[in-house]
Amino acid sequence: MSTLSFLLKHFPGIIKLSENRGMITRRLRSCVRRAFSSKFYREKLTKAGVRPSDIRTIDDFTRKVPLTTRPELEAADPYDVLAIQPGRECLIYAQTSGTTTGRPVPVWVTKREFERQTELALCLPIIRKHLRKDMKCAICYPYTRTLAGRGGDLIIQHAGATLIPIGTRNNMYPPEVAAETIRKLRVDVLGAAATDAFAYANILLDRGLRPEEVGVKYIMSGAEPCSENRARALGKVWGGARVFSLLGQNESGFLGVPCEEYMMHIPSFAMFTEIIHDDGTPAARGERALSVVTPTTREAMPMLRYLTGDYIELLKEPCACGLPLPAMRILGRKGTDVRLGPVSRFPIELENTLYKADLNGVWYQIHAWPDHVDITAEHRDESDWSRLSGQIKSNFESEFPGVAVNVRMVHQGELYNYRELRMGKAVSRVLAGSDGKELIEGA
Numbered sequence: 001m002s003t004l005s006f007l008l009k010h011f012p013g014i015i016k017l018s019e020n021r022g023m024i025t026r027r028l029r030s031c032v033r034r035a036f037s038s039k040f041y042r043e044k045l046t047k048a049g050v051r052p053s054d055i056r057t058i059d060d061f062t063r064k065v066p067l068t069t070r071p072e073l074e075a076a077d078p079y080d081v082l083a084i085q086p087g088r089e090c091l092i093y094a095q096t097s098g099t100t101t102g103r104p105v106p107v108w109v110t111k112r113e114f115e116r117q118t119e120l121a122l123c124l125p126i127i128r129k130h131l132r133k134d135m136k137c138a139i140c141y142p143y144t145r146t147l148a149g150r151g152g153d154l155i156i157q158h159a160g161a162t163l164i165p166i167g168t169r170n171n172m173y174p175p176e177v178a179a180e181t182i183r184k185l186r187v188d189v190l191g192a193a194a195t196d197a198f199a200y201a202n203i204l205l206d207r208g209l210r211p212e213e214v215g216v217k218y219i220m221s222g223a224e225p226c227s228e229n230r231a232r233a234l235g236k237v238w239g240g241a242r243v244f245s246l247l248g249q250n251e252s253g254f255l256g257v258p259c260e261e262y263m264m265h266i267p268s269f270a271m272f273t274e275i276i277h278d279d280g281t282p283a284a285r286g287e288r289a290l291s292v293v294t295p296t297t298r299e300a301m302p303m304l305r306y307l308t309g310d311y312i313e314l315l316k317e318p319c320a321c322g323l324p325l326p327a328m329r330i331l332g333r334k335g336t337d338v339r340l341g342p343v344s345r346f347p348i349e350l351e352n353t354l355y356k357a358d359l360n361g362v363w364y365q366i367h368a369w370p371d372h373v374d375i376t377a378e379h380r381d382e383s384d385w386s387r388l389s390g391q392i393k394s395n396f397e398s399e400f401p402g403v404a405v406n407v408r409m410v411h412q413g414e415l416y417n418y419r420e421l422r423m424g425k426a427v428s429r430v431l432a433g434s435d436g437k438e439l440i441e442g443a
């Protein structure tokens with residue numbers, strides 16, 4: 001066990017002590033030194049006139065080291081971002097989806113750092129408190145391209161629990177087979193994208209089976225954003241499971257540590273996080289600002305001041321869960337906020353408003369216009385439709401004064417065929433304006 005994971009497990013409060021400027025400076029300096037071993041950063045830093053020895057303070061780091069953007073990493077040769085060359089250590093490759101640009105960002109870890117990250121994950125409160133050896137855990141994250149499935153496997157194996165690897169909507173485990181395995185094995189912990197977890201419950205319901213009888217206690221939702229209220233609705237579909245939303249980025253890892261209050265905490269023991277305005281000037285806590293991250297424990301692929309493209313809001317108050325790390329809300333990608341009447345909101349916030357109603361279908365669509373919003377939501381029980389649509393309408397009307405709200409309820413599977421492999425693209429979930437600009441992509 002590494003020193004860091006030991007401290008995190010036994011003395012979580014001590015992590016706060018590592019927040020002093022001296023420790024942070026030392027970590028950032030060693031990051032820059034490591035980054036200099038990669039061709040990508042050696043060239044980038046040299047061009048900016050920065051040598052590792054120039055970084056003596058945190059301010060040196062934030063002022064002298066240039067931001068790293070996604071397009072730069074997309075354009076790089078995958079081997080140029082490596083600080084450790086193949087053959088020196090066992091390396092594992094992954095990449096981002098590249099959906100938007102068609103150019104994925106390479107992602108590398110060494111076997112050793114991958115295992116250390118697993119140890120750290122095991123020490124996080126939500127895992128330490130809830131994952132027990134006698135639990136049966138189904139991992140429905142992808143096993144190829146991302147490190148999600150493999151990471152989930154390692155966590156379960158190191159915890160000594162029972163592992164049921166399923167993957168995500170693949171030929172070996174089409175949705176109906178996946179749902180049946182989850183039922184038959186009486187899974188306690190379901191690691192899946194929220195959409196898939198909703199889908200598997202609906203497949204069981206279609207067969208006249210009751211998802212609550214499976215006995216799922218926890219759902220670790222990942223791979224897509226899931227708002228707090230959608231997480232609650234998902235838990236209800238599975239008969240009262242607790243849902244934790246783990247949102248990571250392939251290229252930068254976990255940006256936040258989820259807690260039991262549905263908040264995300266900055267993992268400052270492994271990540272240096274800055275918040276900046278659009279023009280690059282530093283932002284303050286409580287402001288909606290862009291996050292810039294420097295993972296400080298990276299070995300294979302160092303990253304310096306990576307502009308994630310995500311807006312976050314660092315909370316001013318400590319979180320009720322007691323975790324001694326700054327709490328934040330992850331709002332969404334730059335340019336995806338929409339104006340509805342007098343207010344502007346990110347898609348995840350619109351989803352959160354929608355799911356104040358207990359929807360149990362798999363999919364929804366919110367199409368936002370400046371003066372009105374068209375909402376289509378799947379729900380199984382037609383007898384609830386008028387109650388739910390009334391609730392949704394009044395929730396949106398009170399949050400967006402003066403905006404006309406149209407709600408249409410449809411049967412499960414009408415927007416998204418959850419029984420199919422994910423071959424084509426599902427209808428988008430949040431759209432804006434007449435060009436139907438897509439804000440949350442289909443799964």
Ligand SMILES: [Zn+2]
Nearest residue numbers: 259263319321
């Ligand atoms: Zn918390």
